[in-house]
Amino acid sequence: MSTLVIAEHNNSALAPVTLSVVTAAKAIGNEVTVLVAGAGCGAVAEQAAKVEGVAKVLVADNAAYENQLAENMGLLIADLGKGYTHILAAATTNGKNFLPRAAASLDVEQISDIVRVDSADTFARPIYAGNAVATVQSSDAIKVITVRGTSFDAAASEGGSAAVEAVDAAHDAGISSFAGEELAKSDRPELTAADIVISGGRGMQNGDNFELLYKVADKIGAAVGASRAAVDAGFVPNDMQVGQTGKIVAPQLYVAVGISGAIQHLAGMKESKVIVAINKDEEAPIFSVADYGLVADLFEAVPELEKLV
Amino acid sequence: MKVLVAVKRVIDYNVKVRVKPDNTDVDLANVKMAMNPFCEIAIEEAVRLKEKGVATEVVVVSIGDKKSEEQIRTALALGADRGILVETDESISSLTAAKILKGLVDKEEPGIVLLGKQSIDSDNNQTGQMLASLAGLPQGTFASEVVVDGDKVNVTREIDGGLQTVALNLPAVVTTDLRLNEPRYAKLPDIMKAKRKPLDKTTPADLGVEVASKVATLKVEPPAERSAGIKVASVDELVAKLKNEAKVL
Ligand SMILES: Cc1cc2nc3c(=O)[nH]c(=O)nc-3n(C[C@H](O)[C@H](O)[C@H](O)COP(=O)(O)OP(=O)(O)OC[C@H]3O[C@@H](n4cnc5c(N)ncnc54)[C@H](O)[C@@H]3O)c2cc1C
Ligand SMILES: Nc1ncnc2c1ncn2[C@@H]1O[C@H](COP(=O)(O)O)[C@@H](O)[C@H]1O
Numbered sequence: 001m002s003t004l005v006i007a008e009h010n011n012s013a014l015a016p017v018t019l020s021v022v023t024a025a026k027a028i029g030n031e032v033t034v035l036v037a038g039a040g041c042g043a044v045a046e047q048a049a050k051v052e053g054v055a056k057v058l059v060a061d062n063a064a065y066e067n068q069l070a071e072n073m074g075l076l077i078a079d080l081g082k083g084y085t086h087i088l089a090a091a092t093t094n095g096k097n098f099l100p101r102a103a104a105s106l107d108v109e110q111i112s113d114i115v116r117v118d119s120a121d122t123f124a125r126p127i128y129a130g131n132a133v134a135t136v137q138s139s140d141a142i143k144v145i146t147v148r149g150t151s152f153d154a155a156a157s158e159g160g161s162a163a164v165e166a167v168d169a170a171h172d173a174g175i176s177s178f179a180g181e182e183l184a185k186s187d188r189p190e191l192t193a194a195d196i197v198i199s200g201g202r203g204m205q206n207g208d209n210f211e212l213l214y215k216v217a218d219k220i221g222a223a224v225g226a227s228r229a230a231v232d233a234g235f236v237p238n239d240m241q242v243g244q245t246g247k248i249v250a251p252q253l254y255v256a257v258g259i260s261g262a263i264q265h266l267a268g269m270k271e272s273k274v275i276v277a278i279n280k281d282e283e284a285p286i287f288s289v290a291d292y293g294l295v296a297d298l299f300e301a302v303p304e305l306e307k308l309v
Numbered sequence: 310m311k312v313l314v315a316v317k318r319v320i321d322y323n324v325k326v327r328v329k330p331d332n333t334d335v336d337l338a339n340v341k342m343a344m345n346p347f348c349e350i351a352i353e354e355a356v357r358l359k360e361k362g363v364a365t366e367v368v369v370v371s372i373g374d375k376k377s378e379e380q381i382r383t384a385l386a387l388g389a390d391r392g393i394l395v396e397t398d399e400s401i402s403s404l405t406a407a408k409i410l411k412g413l414v415d416k417e418e419p420g421i422v423l424l425g426k427q428s429i430d431s432d433n434n435q436t437g438q439m440l441a442s443l444a445g446l447p448q449g450t451f452a453s454e455v456v457v458d459g460d461k462v463n464v465t466r467e468i469d470g471g472l473q474t475v476a477l478n479l480p481a482v483v484t485t486d487l488r489l490n491e492p493r494y495a496k497l498p499d500i501m502k503a504k505r506k507p508l509d510k511t512t513p514a515d516l517g518v519e520v521a522s523k524v525a526t527l528k529v530e531p532p533a534e535r536s537a538g539i540k541v542a543s544v545d546e547l548v549a550k551l552k553n554e555a556k557v558l
Contacts, residue, residue: 069475070438071447093468097450100403100438109404109524112433122527127432128326132335132529140523176447179463181473192469196557220558228487238453238467238488245427245487247469253557263325270535274555276547282540291538291555294547304544309558 001120003030004081006089006099007048011038011066014047016193017090019154022051024147025088026155027117031055033084037076039066045164052156057164064170067178068094074101075171081106081142091146103144110144111136115151129244130267149192150250150271184239191240194223196253199242200235201227203258203279203298207235212302213257220309225249227259243268258298261286278302310420312355312364315410316348316384318377319430332528344380347425350485353492354455355423356388363457366390368417372409374398378508385503386495392508395516402522403431405513407439412516414444419480421462426451426484437484447477453488
């Protein structure tokens with residue numbers, strides 16, 4: 001048995017979520033190989049080789065994988081993946097994009113977004129916006145799995161010394177091309193990796209008022225998130241959405257400001273260690289999951305919070 | 310150009326589902342069902358493509374038991390031209406759904422296939438990608454903008470870091486994200502008209518697909534419940550608790 005982990009990266013750095021996927025792979029109990037597919041991604045391969053518990057790193061360094069287009073990644077992973085019993089990727093927008101293509105090519109199911117490994121063929125995953133957790137068992141020859149990063153601790157990024165091997169497989173489906181991207185620039189920590197997250201909802205009223213949250217965040221090193229309503233209204237960009245269909249976060253501290261607490265929002269944050277809710281409506285459902293609830297007008301409470309932290 | 314849209318019947322998104330006491334599944338008896346919200350967005354986009362003169366026909370398909378007809382009728386009321394029910398009483402995995410849809414893509418030869426990015430029951434987020442793979446088509450997943458340009462379609466995608474645009478050769482598969490559009494409501498006359506629109510029925514077997522899954526559900530449990538904590542009276546008290554009690558500041 002052996003597991004292939006698909007690395008998440010931007011051609012220069014290995015994303016921390018990959019360390020959590022390696023931990024899930026180790027829980028399955030197999031020898032772990034990491035595939036780094038990209039262009040000019042040698043530095044990523046070196047980082048992957050140092051991860052504790054990684055036995056081998058495959059590098060597919062080719063223009064076809066520069067932007068990890070799903071069409072090309074799917075072919076590459078299906079091709080290399082034949083030699084493994086498990087193929088794992090992070091349940092990020094990247095992993096969710098290409099991994100099902102590989103699964104279908106291999107004629108196997110994909111098990112999405114696992115939060116627990118019970119054995120080499122049995123895994124737990126949330127369904128219905130996290131209102132239920134299913135334990136599923138796969139009898140497919142190759143288990144193709146995406147992993148919820150926040151549910152697994154990160155493997156140590158130092159300490160390993162895996163062999164790095166180049167694979168020369170240029171799969172270019174030739175049916176799609178990268179046409180550009182607009183990446184959010186922020187000096188704040190990444191939402192899914194931050195120890196503290198402060199999120200704003202419709203109660204923030206507009207994008208400018210998010211400044212109130214940014215100020216607090218910058219004082220305590222927090223990331224800033226949002227509810228769908230705040231994103232839909234254009235207050236903040238889509239990459240800040242926390243929830244069933246946005247990002248899943250599980251920080252030490254989650255502060256929900258002007259967020260009512262719809263199940264779709266809770267699905268993305270209820271695994272946080274400590275939850276604080278600031279809402280002027282004492283009946284807001286968010287209070288039913290909050291460790292500390294403050295019934296107050298956010299426009300008074302948040303500036304005060306900024307002074308006190 | 311023909312547009313094929315896949316819609317799934319799921320639990321209404323407002324319902325908080327409960328796990329059955331015997332832990333075999335969630336309890337869907339007497340629960341309100343509806344069209345998967347992402348599929349509503351897919352239908353809306355298809356209808357807009359038709360209104361813009363890009364699409365000539367919108368065909369809607371659902372795979373499920375007889376009751377999925379309701380969701381097809383809803384799509385017809387929203388502007389789809391014709392429906393196909395792939396009838397089965399068995400539960401369908403994403404891979405099987407993708408195989409069935411691949412069979413219909415071969416038959417109907419659409420220019421664009423629109424699906425939701427995710428079903429809100431299984432939360433799988435795979436069927437569109439699997440269909441694209443099986444059919445050898447490019448994919449634009451988690452779309453927030455779809456622009457057809459000659460023999461290509463440009464899809465702007467909601468990704469973790471922001472937005473990405475890909476150019477896809479047609480035919481292509483597109484899966485919808487929340488910001489793609491705001492679905493309209495069906496008007497009463499359209500609901501009446503929809504009853505007369507054609508709705509064909511077929512089965513997975515007719516399309517040469519065996520309904521099977523290699524993934525078995527062993528049990529379904531409620532998530533670990535969080536108990537509500539306490540209310541604090543002031544920001545002062547809140548900060549003190551976070552520092553001294555929870556020790557997270
Ligand atoms: C398919 C689907 C997927 C979805 N996915 C997600 C998702 O991933 N993430 C997500 O968040 N939502 C998601 N939703 C939307 C979700 O159902 C809710 O509509 C949304 O979370 C509501 O956002 P909100 O709490 O900011 O807004 P509201 O529900 O409008 O709540 C605003 C809150 O702010 C409070 N407030 C207002 N003014 C003040 C003030 N001055 N001071 C203090 N409090 C104030 C109000 O009391 C209220 O509780 C999804 C919905 C669907 C159908
Ligand atoms: N039984 C089904 N009938 C029709 N469409 C489906 C079905 N299952 C999945 N789909 C489509 O695939 C999308 C994603 O579903 P999933 O991969 O299950 O999250 C849905 O939004 C639908 O567009």
